[in-house]
Amino acid sequence: MGEPDLTRRAFIAASGALIVALALPDHAAAAAASAKPPLTPDRLDSYLAIEPDGTVTVFYGRIDGGQGLETSIAQMVADELDVPFERVRMVISDTARTVNMGGASGALGVSRSGLLLRGCAAEARRLLLGMAEKKLGVPSARLTVVDGVIHAANDSTKSISYAELIGGRYFDSHVEWNGKYGNELNVTGTPPLKEPGAFKTIGKSFRRKDLPLKVFAKLDMVADMRLPDMLHARMIRPKVAGAVPVSVDETSIGDIPGAQIVWIKNLLAVVAPKEWNAVRAAERLKVTWSESHPNFPGHEALHDHIRKSPVIKRTIQAQKGSFDEGLKQAVRIVEGEYEYPTQSHASTGPACGLADVRDDSATVWTSTQKPHYARDGIADLLGMPPEKVRAVWMFGTGSYGRNDQGDATADAAVLSQHLKRPVRVQYMRHEGLAWDPKGTASVNRSRAGLNAAGDVIAYENISKAFSRLDTATNEGRAAHVLAGHLMGVKLQPELSFEIPKASYDFDHWQLGWEIVPPLMDRASPMRTTHLRDPYGPPILFGSESFIDELAAGTGADPVAFRLRYLTHPRDRAAVERAAKEYGWTPRPGPRTDRRDANVVVGRGIAFRRHFDTFIALIAEVRVHRDTGVIEPVRYVCAHDCGLIVNPETLRHVVDRQLVYGTSRALFEEVTFDANMVTSVDWATYPVLHIDSVPQSIEIHLIDRPEAAPSGAGEMALGLVPAAIGNAVFDATGVRLRRVPFTPVRVKRALAGAI
Amino acid sequence: MPERLTLEVNGQSHVIEVDDPNMPLLYALRDEIGLNNPRFGCGLGQCGACTVHLDGVAVRSCLTPVSAAARGKIATLAGLGTPEHPHPLQTAWLEEQVSQCAYCINGWIMTAAALLKRNPKPSDDEIKRELAPLICRCGTHGAALRAVKRAAETA
Numbered sequence: 001m002g003e004p005d006l007t008r009r010a011f012i013a014a015s016g017a018l019i020v021a022l023a024l025p026d027h028a029a030a031a032a033a034s035a036k037p038p039l040t041p042d043r044l045d046s047y048l049a050i051e052p053d054g055t056v057t058v059f060y061g062r063i064d065g066g067q068g069l070e071t072s073i074a075q076m077v078a079d080e081l082d083v084p085f086e087r088v089r090m091v092i093s094d095t096a097r098t099v100n101m102g103g104a105s106g107a108l109g110v111s112r113s114g115l116l117l118r119g120c121a122a123e124a125r126r127l128l129l130g131m132a133e134k135k136l137g138v139p140s141a142r143l144t145v146v147d148g149v150i151h152a153a154n155d156s157t158k159s160i161s162y163a164e165l166i167g168g169r170y171f172d173s174h175v176e177w178n179g180k181y182g183n184e185l186n187v188t189g190t191p192p193l194k195e196p197g198a199f200k201t202i203g204k205s206f207r208r209k210d211l212p213l214k215v216f217a218k219l220d221m222v223a224d225m226r227l228p229d230m231l232h233a234r235m236i237r238p239k240v241a242g243a244v245p246v247s248v249d250e251t252s253i254g255d256i257p258g259a260q261i262v263w264i265k266n267l268l269a270v271v272a273p274k275e276w277n278a279v280r281a282a283e284r285l286k287v288t289w290s291e292s293h294p295n296f297p298g299h300e301a302l303h304d305h306i307r308k309s310p311v312i313k314r315t316i317q318a319q320k321g322s323f324d325e326g327l328k329q330a331v332r333i334v335e336g337e338y339e340y341p342t343q344s345h346a347s348t349g350p351a352c353g354l355a356d357v358r359d360d361s362a363t364v365w366t367s368t369q370k371p372h373y374a375r376d377g378i379a380d381l382l383g384m385p386p387e388k389v390r391a392v393w394m395f396g397t398g399s400y401g402r403n404d405q406g407d408a409t410a411d412a413a414v415l416s417q418h419l420k421r422p423v424r425v426q427y428m429r430h431e432g433l434a435w436d437p438k439g440t441a442s443v444n445r446s447r448a449g450l451n452a453a454g455d456v457i458a459y460e461n462i463s464k465a466f467s468r469l470d471t472a473t474n475e476g477r478a479a480h481v482l483a484g485h486l487m488g489v490k491l492q493p494e495l496s497f498e499i500p501k502a503s504y505d506f507d508h509w510q511l512g513w514e515i516v517p518p519l520m521d522r523a524s525p526m527r528t529t530h531l532r533d534p535y536g537p538p539i540l541f542g543s544e545s546f547i548d549e550l551a552a553g554t555g556a557d558p559v560a561f562r563l564r565y566l567t568h569p570r571d572r573a574a575v576e577r578a579a580k581e582y583g584w585t586p587r588p589g590p591r592t593d594r595r596d597a598n599v600v601v602g603r604g605i606a607f608r609r610h611f612d613t614f615i616a617l618i619a620e621v622r623v624h625r626d627t628g629v630i631e632p633v634r635y636v637c638a639h640d641c642g643l644i645v646n647p648e649t650l651r652h653v654v655d656r657q658l659v660y661g662t663s664r665a666l667f668e669e670v671t672f673d674a675n676m677v678t679s680v681d682w683a684t685y686p687v688l689h690i691d692s693v694p695q696s697i698e699i700h701l702i703d704r705p706e707a708a709p710s711g712a713g714e715m716a717l718g719l720v721p722a723a724i725g726n727a728v729f730d731a732t733g734v735r736l737r738r739v740p741f742t743p744v745r746v747k748r749a750l751a752g753a754i
Numbered sequence: 755m756p757e758r759l760t761l762e763v764n765g766q767s768h769v770i771e772v773d774d775p776n777m778p779l780l781y782a783l784r785d786e787i788g789l790n791n792p793r794f795g796c797g798l799g800q801c802g803a804c805t806v807h808l809d810g811v812a813v814r815s816c817l818t819p820v821s822a823a824a825r826g827k828i829a830t831l832a833g834l835g836t837p838e839h840p841h842p843l844q845t846a847w848l849e850e851q852v853s854q855c856a857y858c859i860n861g862w863i864m865t866a867a868a869l870l871k872r873n874p875k876p877s878d879d880e881i882k883r884e885l886a887p888l889i890c891r892c893g894t895h896g897a898a899l900r901a902v903k904r905a906a907e908t909a
Contacts, residue, residue, distance in 0.1 A: 066854030066892060207851060214856035215847045216840070217791035217832035221857065224790035257773050276781040277773060279797075348795055348803060348857045348891045398855035398892050429796040652851055652897070659893030682800040682889055690885045690895040697896060 037170055041099045041177040041185055044127075045170045047120035048077065054148050054163035056081060056088045058117060061101030061185075062109050063093050063369055064210065065398050067656075067713055068649035069109040071208045075645055076114045079201035080121035080194060082145035083162070090209070093371040093393035102183035103370035104399070105473075107713030110645055111611070112183060114709065119190035120175065126191045127173055131165045182373075182474075196643065196705035203705070205648030210395065222367045222394040223352040227422035230354070232275040233415050234282035235425065236268040237435060240675040241525050242292035244486075249286035256281045262415055266523070267486040269415055271423065282428070292675075294520050299671045303339045303738075306443045306464055309516035313467075313495040318502075319510035326458025326508030330449025336549050338542035339738045340721075341669035342441040343531055345404065346685055349397030350432030353409030354424045357416040361388045366409040367396025373474035374406050378413045381478040381487070400532040400660075404436040406475035410483040433685050434677040435482065438670055439531025440466040440497070444542025446549075448506075454554045456565065459509040461499065461543045467515050469494035471529040485523035493518065500535045500718075502543065503609045504565040525677045526670075535610070536718020537664055541739055544606040544722035548729060557586035558605050558726065566607075570614045570640055573702060575607055577638035578616035581700050590733040598625050601633065604726025606719040612710035613641040614702075617658070619694075619723035623731045625750055628743030630728060632662055632694035637716060639699060642707035654699045654716045661720030663688030667740050759824040763787060764833025775821035779813075780804045782820040783830065791831045792860050801889035802861025806830045812868035831860045834867060843867055846905035854892035861888045866902045875906055 037043045049057045058077050064070040074088040091097050101113045129140040132150040136143070142153045150165075152158035161167075176189040196203075213219035238244070244266040253259045259272040259281035270281040297305035327333065354365040355378075362382055368374045368391075375391035382389065391409075399405055408425045416423040427435070442465035449458035470493045471480055478484035479492045497513040519526045551561035559579045566572050578584075582603070594600045603620045616638045622631040635658050644650055667686045671679045679685035725736040734749050756771040761782060770786040778797075783789045783806070795803030797816045804816040807829040815823075835841035840848075843863050853859050862885065869876055869884045876884070881902050890898070 066856060207848070211848060211851060211853060211856075212837060214853055214859055215844050215863070216835070216837055217830065217860075219856075220790060221793075223793060224784075226788075274773065274781075275785050276777045279781075280774065346891060348801065348855070348889055349793060350795075396855070397857040400891065426794060429798060429800075648851065652854075655896065656854055656893035659895055660891070661893075663891075663893070681798055682796060687889065687891065688893075688895070690882050690888070690899060693895045693899070 037172055039097070039099060041181070041187070042174055044120060044123055044173040044175050046099050047117060048124055050162045050166050052163060052168035054087060054161060054167060056083055057091060058088060059091050059098040060113065060117070061093055061098040061372065062113050063104050063371065063393055064395070065104055065369065066210070067653050068208050068646065070210055071206055072110055072645045072649060073114050073117060074209065075201045075204070075206055076110070076118045077121045079199055080118045081125050081148070082200070083148040085201050085206050087148065095372050095375045095391045099185065100181045100372035101185050103368070103372065105183050107711035107715060108183055109713065110709045111711040114645065116185065116187055118193050119187050122193055123175060123190040124171065127171055128162055128165055132160050135160050135165070202643070202645050203647070205646055208649065219395060222354065222365050222396040223349060223426065225354050225365050225394065225424070227354060227356055227424070230422040230424055231271040231273060231419060232278040233269050233271045233412065233423050233425045234278045234428065235411055235431065236270065236282060236285060236287060237431060238289045238292070240289065240292045241294045241296070242520055242523065243289035245287050246290050247288040252286040253281040253284050256284070261285070262418055264414065264418055265487045267411070267414060267483055269411070271415065271419065275426070294675060296519050296526065296672050296674050298673050299342065299669060302342065302441050303443050306441065306516055311464070311514040312517055313515040314512065316510050316512040317499055321508035323458050323460050323508050323510040327447070327449040329451065330458055331452050332450040334448045334450065334550060334553050336446045336542070336546040337737065338444040338545055340442045340444065340538035340541055341739055342526070343439040343664060343668045344433050344670050344679070344685060345400045345436045345531060346433055346668070346687060347397040347399060347403050350427035350429055351404035351408035352396065352424065352426045353405060353412040354422065355409065355412035355416040356422040357382060357413055362413060362417070363390045363392065364409050364413055365392050365394055366405060367394060367399065368406040368409055368475060369399045369402065370406065370474050373476035374409060377406070377475040377477050377480055378410055381410055381481070381484055382413055382417055401439065401530040401534065402437060402471065402473040402475070404432060407482040410481040414483050414487070430680040434680045435525050437471040437527045437529035439534070440468060440528040440538070442538040444539055446542060446546035448550055450554065456550060457507045459504065459506040461502065461539070461546070462512045462514060463497065463499055463539050463542065464514040464516065465497050465538065466518055466528040467493060467495045467497060468528060468530060468534055469496045470518050471527045473530045482523060491522055498535055499539045500608060500610055503568060503571045504547070505567045506565060526672065533714040533718045536608070536715065537661065537721050537739070540606065540608055540718045541721035541725065544608070544719065545725050545735065548604065548726040549735065552589050552729070555588045557588055559584055560586055562605070562607055568609070571607070571609055574614040574616040574638045574640050575605070577700055577702060578605065578618050578636050581638065581698060582618045582636040584618065590730050592733070599623070600625070600731040602727040602729070602731025604723050604728070604730050606722035606726060608715065608719055610715045612707065613712060613715050615639050615716050615719060617716065617719040617723045619720070619727045621724055621727040621731065623728055623746070628745070628747035628750070630666060630724060630741050630746060632692070632724065635694050635697045637697070637699050638702060639712070639716060640702035640704060641710045641712045642704050643709040644701060644703045645709060647701060650701060650712055651699050653712050655697050657714065657717040658697055658720060659688065659693055661717030662692065662694065664717070665721035665724050665739055665741060666692065667742070669740050759820060761787065761820070761824055761828060763789060763828045764830060772820055776819045778816050779806070779818040779820045779823040779828070780815040783815060789830050789832060793857055795858065795889065801858065802865060802887060803858050803889070805861040805864040807864060807868060810868065810871060812865045831863055834863065841867060842905040842909040843870070843901065846901040846908070849904060850897050850901040852894050852897040852901050854894060858888065858890045862890070862898050866905070870906060870909060874909060878903070
C-alpha cells in the first residue's frame with residue numbers, strides 16, 4: 001500500500017514475535033481542524049486527500065493483485081491533478097477508509113475506478129483553482145498548475161501550492177454519485193477529463209510501486225501479520241466430502257503445548273499459540289466423521305455427467321435473427337463439441353486470514369479480492385451490523401478469481417468470536433487445492449449451418465456447466481463462505497453462467513448457457529465460482545476451436561475466415577495486426593507436408609472481444625507425436641484495450657497472462673473420485689513450470705488514446721487453449737476437444753486420427 | 755521440555771526455544787525471529803516459496819528441521835541485499851519488473867542466487883533446470899528467466 005510505516009508499523013515485541021499494530025494516521029492534523037466527513041460516496045473526501053506535505057492520498061476501493069493497479073491508478077490521478085506521480089500515495093481497500101468500488105472484478109480497475117478517480121481528481125483540481133483564485137486574486141482561467149503548484153499565467157510572483165491551500169484539511173465538498181456500490185459505483189457532474197494530448201503521466205511506463213518492497217523483502221503480506229495474544233488456527237477437513245465431525249479425541253493432541261480444539265456446529269479447528277503446534281495438532285487430531293456418500297461421478301466421467309444432467313436453467317443470452325430459421329435454410333450442418341475441465345485457483349499461497357473479534361466490533365485482515373463485500377459477509381456470520389466490522393485488505397498471494405481467501409478470513413472471524421482472542425487461520429496446501437471453490441467444467445456445443453456457397457448463415461454456441469455462482473463471488477453473505485455452510489446457514493446459490501459475446505457477423509446466431517445441478521449442495525469441495533476470466537477459457541476453447549473447424553471445413557484459411565465475418569474495425573485491426581506481426585501465410589486447412597514426421601510445427605489463431613478490449617493471439621507450437629508433448633514455441637498477441645495508461649505494465653500483464661493461460665491449457669485439471677477431490681498438492685495438480693514457457697512471447701499493443709480504457713487484467717489468457725488447439729490441428733490435422741492437453745490425451749487424439 | 759537453539763540468520767545470532775526439534779526451520783524464522791519473507795506455500799518441498807540459504811545452498815525451510823539448521827549459516831531474501839546495496843538479482847528483478855503477487859519470490863531469487871554463486875554464467879538450460887521445481891501462479895516464469903540472465907551478465 002506504499003505506506004508500510006504508517007499503517008503497518010512493525011516492531012519486535014519483547015517476546016520476539018513480530019507484532020503489527022494498526023495505526024490510523026489519516027488526517028491526524030485534519031481531525032483536529034475539522035470533523036471528518038462520513039465515508040460515503042457523495043463526499044469528495046472519500047476518494048482523495050491533499051496531505052500537509054502535498055502528498056495526494058487516493059482511497060482506492062478495489063485491490064491490487066500484483067498487476068500494477070496501485071501504480072496505474074496513481075498515474076491517472078496524478079495526471080488529472082497535475083502532480084508528480086511520485087507524490088501520489090494509494091490506500092487500498094480498507095473498509096474504514098475507502099468506499100466499495102467492487103474489489104477485484106472483471107479487470108475493471110482502470111476502466112471503471114480509474115476513470116471514477118480521474119473524475120474526482122478533476123473535481124479536486126477545480127475546487128483548488130477556485131481557492132487559488134480567491135487567494136491570488138487571479139481568475140482561475142488564468143491560472144496554471146505545475147507539479148501541484150498553482151501559478152498565475154502572467155505574474156510569476158503569484159503562486160500557491162495545493163498543500164498551502166488545503167493540505168491536511170478536508171474538501172468538505174459534495175459530489176454527485178449514481179447511488180450504486182461496487183463495480184457500478186460512479187460519480188457524475190465532475191469537470192471534463194484531460195484530453196489525451198495534454199497527458200503528462202498517463203501513457204508513461206512508471207515502475208510498479210509495490211515491487212521494491214517485495215524484492216527487498218520489506219512488504220508484510222496478510223500471512224505475515226501478527227496480533228498480540230494471537231492464536232494460530234488450522235481447520236480440520238473431512239476425507240470424504242459432506243462428512244461432519246461426530247466425535248473428537250482430545251487426548252490425541254494432549255501433549256502438544258497449548259493446543260486446543262474448537263468445534264462449533266460442523267466447523268472444526270485446532271488452535272495453539274505457536275503455529276507449528278497448531279500444524280502438528282491438525283495432523284494428529286483423531287476425529288470420527290459421519291458417514292457420507294457424495295457419489296461424485298469422478299473427473300473422467302464428469303463431462304458425461306454434465307451431458308446427462310437435467311438443465312435447471314437455460315438462457316439464450318444473445319442472438320441475432322433466428323438460429324432455427326437459419327438452420328432450416330442450410331444445406332450443410334457442422335457440429336463440434338468441446339470439453340473443459342474443473343480447475344482450481346491453486347494460489348501459490350494457501351489462504352490466510354486474521355480476525356480480532358470483540359464483543360461489539362470486529363476487524364479482519366484479508367487478501368480477499370472483495371474486502372467490502374467480505375466485511376458484509378463476516379458481519380452476517382458474526383451477527384453484527386456491517387458498520388461494526390472493518391476489513392483491511394493487505395497484499396497476499398494472487399487469488400485468480402474468487403479463491404479461498406474469503407473462506408479463511410471468515411473462519412478466522414468465527415474462531416476469534418468464539419475464543420475471544422485474535423486468530424490467524426492459515427490453510428494447508430491440500431485445502432488450497434481441494435477446498436477452494438472451483439472453476440466449473442463445461443461441455444461446449446457449437447453448431448453452424450452453411451448455404452450452398454459455403455457461407456455460414458446460422459451459428460449457435462451453447463455451454464452446459466455448473467453455475468458460475470454456486471458460491472457467489474462477492475462473499476457478501478454468510479452463505480457464501482465455507483464457514484457459513486458448516487454453521488448451517490441457509491444457502492443462496494445463484495444460477496448464472498454467462499458466455500462471451502461473439503463478434504462474427506453471421507446472419508443468424510445465438511449464444512446461450514445451460515446450468516446443471518451442483519454435485520453437492522453444501523460445504524462442497526466441488527462448489528463452483530469465478531475462476532480468473534470466468535467467461536473465457538472454457539467457452540472460447542469451444543467457440544474459437546469451432547470457428548477454426550468451420551474454416552477448415554469450408555477450405556478457408558483461419559485468419560481469412562475470421563476476417564470475412566468480422567466487421568468492427570477494432571476486431572479486424574487486432575486480427576490483422578497479429579497475422580502481420582506473426583508473418584502468417586494463408587493455408588486452407590492443416591499442413592499435410594510432414595504427416596510422417598515425429599516433431600511437427602503448427603500455428604493457430606484465436607480471437608475475442610470482451611467489453612471493448614480486442615485481442616488476437618497466434619500460437620506456434622511443436623507437437624511431439626511420440627510423447628504427446630506440446631511445446632509452445634512462439635506467441636504473437638495483438639492487444640487493443642483503448643487508452644493505455646502504462647505500456648510496460650500492460651505488456652507484463654499480458655505476458656504473464658499468456659503464461660498462466662498456457663498452464664490452464666496444458667496442465668490443469670481438478671481430479672476427484674466418488675468421495676473427494678484427489679488433486680491435493682503440486683504433484684497431483686500439475687501446473688506449468690519454467691521448462692514449459694513459450695520460447696518467445698511478442699505483444700503488440702494497439703494504443704487508442706481516444707478510446708476509453710477497457711481493461712486488460714484477464715482477457716488475453718482465455719485465448720490460449722483455443723490458439724494452442726488450433727495450432728495442433730494445423731500441425732497434425734487432429735482436433736483436440738478436451739482441455740488440458742496432457743501428453744496422454746494428445747497421444748490418444750493423434751492415435752485416433754490415424 | 756522446550757529445547758534451546760541458536761540460529762545464525764543473516765549474520766545475526768538468535769536464541770530460540772522450541773517445543774519440537776523437528777519443527778521446520780520455516781516456523782522458527784517466521785514465528786520466533788519475525789523474518790516473514792520465507793513463506794508457507796506447500797510444506798511439502800514442492801513449490802519453493804519458503805526457500806532460504808543454509809551454508810550457501812538453497813534449501814526448503816518447510817522441510818529442514820530447525821535442529822539441523824542450527825549448525826549452519828542461514829540467509830534469507832531480507833539478508834541478500836538492500837535498496838542501497840542490492841544483489842544483482844534484485845536489481846534485475848526490478849529492471850525486468852518480474853513479479854506480480856510475489857508470494858513465491860523467495861524461491862526464485864534465493865534459488866537463482868545460489869545458482870549464480872556456484873555457476874556465475876549459466877546457460878538458459880542450466881537456469882531453467884535450476885528453477886524448474888518452482889511454482890509461480892502469476893506466470894512470471896519467462897520474466898524470471900530474463901532477469902536471471904540479466905543478473906548473470908551484469909554480475
